[in-house]
Amino acid sequence: MEYSKGVIKKVAGPLVIAEGMRDANMFDVVRVSDRHLIGEIIEMHEDRASIQVYEETAGLGPGEPVVSTGAPMSVELGPGLIGSIYDGIQRPLDDIMKVSGNLLKRGVSVPSLKRELKWEFVPTASVGDIVEPGDVIGTVKETAAVTQKIMVPYGIKGEITSIKGGTYDVTETVATVKTEDGEKELTLMQKWPVRKGRPYKEKKAPYKPLVTGQRVIDTLFPIARGGVAAVPGPFGSGKTVIQHQLAKWAEADIVVYIGCGERGNEMTDVLNEFPELKDPKTGQSLMERTVLIANTSDMPVAAREASIYTGITIAEYFRDMGYSVALMADSTSRWAEALREMSGRLEEMPGEEGYPAYLGSRLAQFYERAGDVVTLGKEGREGALSVIGAVSPPGGDISEPVSQATLRIVKVFWGLDSNLAYKRHFPAINWLTSYSLYVDRIGGWFEENVNKDWLKLRQELMKLLQEEAELDEIVKMVGMDALSAPDRLKMEASRSIREDYLHQNSFHEVDTYTSLRKQYMMMELVLGFYNKSMEALKQGASVDKLIKMPVREAIGRFKYTHEDRLDEAFNEIMDKLAEEVANTLEKEDF
Known part of the structure; x- marks a missing residue:
C-alpha cells in the first residue's frame, strides 16, 4: 500500500503543518519525523495537513518527514482491556515503563493489548453456523468478574468454516468465516475508529x-x-x-x-x-x-x-x-x-x-x-x-x-x-x-419495584426542603423564636432530612451504600416524625416537647442499621414514635 508522505512546514506547540499530504484523509493517523511521534490529521488545505501530535514536539523542525498510516485513530478491543491503565491514545503505561523507564520517552510504540498473554477461548458457535456482525462465537474468562464475549466484527457476515477452542493470544486466528468476499479470519481482537460510535440495532x-x-x-x-x-x-x-x-x-x-x-x-x-x-x-x-x-x-x-x-x-x-x-x-x-x-x-x-x-x-x-x-x-x-x-x-x-x-x-x-x-x-x-x-420516566419503576408511595414521599421531601429555604431567610432576619409552631416543626423536620437522610458517610461500612428498600424506610421515618408531630400540634401538643422526643435520635441512627435488621428496627422506631407523640398529648391534657 502506498502511504502518503510529506514534510514538516511549521511547528506550533502540539500543532504541526505538513506539506505534500494530498493523498491523506481527515483523521488519518500519521508518524511525524524520524522519532515516529504519533499524530492525527485534523484539517486539510490543498496539500497541507494540520496535524495534532499526541507527544511532545520539542526539537522538531521544518523539512522532517511525515508519513500517513492510511488509517484513522483506532483502539484495539479484546481480552486484556480489564485492569489495564492506558494513556489517552490507548498505550499501556505499564508496558511503556518497561521499555522506557519512569519517564515517558517519545515515539515509543507498544501494542495496546499484550501479545504475550494467552487466553482460554471457549467456542459457543460451531462449523456451519451462519453468523452476522455482533454474533457471539465464543467466550474468554478475563477476570473473576468479567467474561468477554468474542463477537463477529462489523462488516463480516457468512458461514463459519472452522472454529476451535484452546489457548490463543489476541492475534491468532480462532475461527474462519466464508463471506461473499472470500474467507475472513477472526481473532480474539478487533479494531474500531474512536471518533465513530459503534453501531447497534x-x-x-x-x-x-x-x-x-x-x-x-x-x-x-x-x-x-x-x-x-x-x-x-x-x-x-x-x-x-x-x-x-x-x-x-x-x-x-x-x-x-x-x-x-x-x-x-x-x-x-x-x-x-x-x-x-x-x-x-x-x-x-x-x-x-x-x-x-x-x-x-x-x-x-x-x-x-x-x-x-x-x-x-x-x-x-x-x-x-x-x-x-x-x-x-x-x-x-x-x-x-x-x-x-x-x-x-x-x-x-x-x-x-x-x-x-x-x-x-x-x-x-x-x-x-x-x-x-x-x-x-x-x-x-x-x-x-x-x-x-x-x-x-x-x-x-x-x-x-x-x-x-x-x-x-x-x-x-x-x-x-x-x-x-x-x-x-x-x-x-x-x-x-x-x-x-x-424522574417522570423512571418513577414508575420505583413504584413497581420498591413501593407505590415512592414518588409521593420524594415529593414531600423536596417540598419540605424548599420551604425550609424560604423560612431560613426569615430566621436569619428575626431569629427562630419569631416563627410559628408549625413553621418551627417544619424547620426541625427539614434539618432531619438534611442531617439524617441526605448526609451520607462514604467511609462508614454501613452508611456508604443504602439499598432502595432502606431508602424508602428512612423516608417513612423522617416524614413519619413530621406528619405525626403536626397532627399532635393541631391537638394542642407543645412544639418544644415534640422536638425533644428521644425517638428522634433513633430515627437519625437508623441509617447505620444493617440490612438484615431493617424490618425489626423500623417497626421498633415506628412504635416508639407513636408512643412518644401520644405522651406529649397526655401531658398537655393533664
Whole structure:
C-alpha cells in the first residue's frame, strides 16, 4: 500500500503543518519525523495537513518527514482491556515503563493489548453456523468478574468454516468465516475508529434507574440506566469522591474511568486507590472490572482531546456484549480546554470565552454515545452505557460555556456546592439547584419495584426542603423564636432530612451504600416524625416537647442499621414514635 508522505512546514506547540499530504484523509493517523511521534490529521488545505501530535514536539523542525498510516485513530478491543491503565491514545503505561523507564520517552510504540498473554477461548458457535456482525462465537474468562464475549466484527457476515477452542493470544486466528468476499479470519481482537460510535440495532427510551446506593442521587436526582449526568463543582467540593462512590456501588458490570487533564497527584490517588477498593459484588479488587485511562494535565494537550473518545469506544465494546457500563469522565472541562488550545493554534474564529464555536456539538457527540441499546447480532442483547461527566468550572461559576453547553445536553445535574462542603455535608450536592429530568420516566419503576408511595414521599421531601429555604431567610432576619409552631416543626423536620437522610458517610461500612428498600424506610421515618408531630400540634401538643422526643435520635441512627435488621428496627422506631407523640398529648391534657 502506498502511504502518503510529506514534510514538516511549521511547528506550533502540539500543532504541526505538513506539506505534500494530498493523498491523506481527515483523521488519518500519521508518524511525524524520524522519532515516529504519533499524530492525527485534523484539517486539510490543498496539500497541507494540520496535524495534532499526541507527544511532545520539542526539537522538531521544518523539512522532517511525515508519513500517513492510511488509517484513522483506532483502539484495539479484546481480552486484556480489564485492569489495564492506558494513556489517552490507548498505550499501556505499564508496558511503556518497561521499555522506557519512569519517564515517558517519545515515539515509543507498544501494542495496546499484550501479545504475550494467552487466553482460554471457549467456542459457543460451531462449523456451519451462519453468523452476522455482533454474533457471539465464543467466550474468554478475563477476570473473576468479567467474561468477554468474542463477537463477529462489523462488516463480516457468512458461514463459519472452522472454529476451535484452546489457548490463543489476541492475534491468532480462532475461527474462519466464508463471506461473499472470500474467507475472513477472526481473532480474539478487533479494531474500531474512536471518533465513530459503534453501531447497534435500536436505542431504547430510559425505563429503569442506575441504582447507586447514594441517597441524594437515587431518591432526589436519579440517573437512568444508559443516561447521562454532569457533576459540576468547584475545587474541593468532592467530585472525585462521588465518582469513586459511583464506580464502586453503581449497578454497572464494567467501569471505565477517564482521568482527562486532571492534576498528576489526583490521578496518582486514583491509580493507587482503585486497586485497593474492594468490589462489593465479588469481594475482589475493583480493578477486576475496571479500565483506567490516565491523561494528566502535564501530558501533551492533544492526547487529552483523544482520551475521551478512546474511553467511550472501549465502553461501547463492553456495552455490545450486553453489559451495563458506567463511564466516568474527570473532567470534560480540561478536555474543552484542549479543544480551545488546538482551535487557537489553527487560527479558527473563537466563540464564547475563546472556546471554538463547535464546543457544543463536540460535547453532544460524546454524550449522545450513551444509551440503553439492543445490540447487533441475532440474539439482540440489551446493553447500557451510562456517562457521568465531571465539570470543573473556573471559580465554581457554572455560567461559563462548558458548563452551559453540558447542561443543554445532559438530563441530570448534580450541582456540587462549596458551602455544603465547608460545612462537611457530603455528598455536597445542592438539593435546591440540582435536577433530574428522568424522574417522570423512571418513577414508575420505583413504584413497581420498591413501593407505590415512592414518588409521593420524594415529593414531600423536596417540598419540605424548599420551604425550609424560604423560612431560613426569615430566621436569619428575626431569629427562630419569631416563627410559628408549625413553621418551627417544619424547620426541625427539614434539618432531619438534611442531617439524617441526605448526609451520607462514604467511609462508614454501613452508611456508604443504602439499598432502595432502606431508602424508602428512612423516608417513612423522617416524614413519619413530621406528619405525626403536626397532627399532635393541631391537638394542642407543645412544639418544644415534640422536638425533644428521644425517638428522634433513633430515627437519625437508623441509617447505620444493617440490612438484615431493617424490618425489626423500623417497626421498633415506628412504635416508639407513636408512643412518644401520644405522651406529649397526655401531658398537655393533664
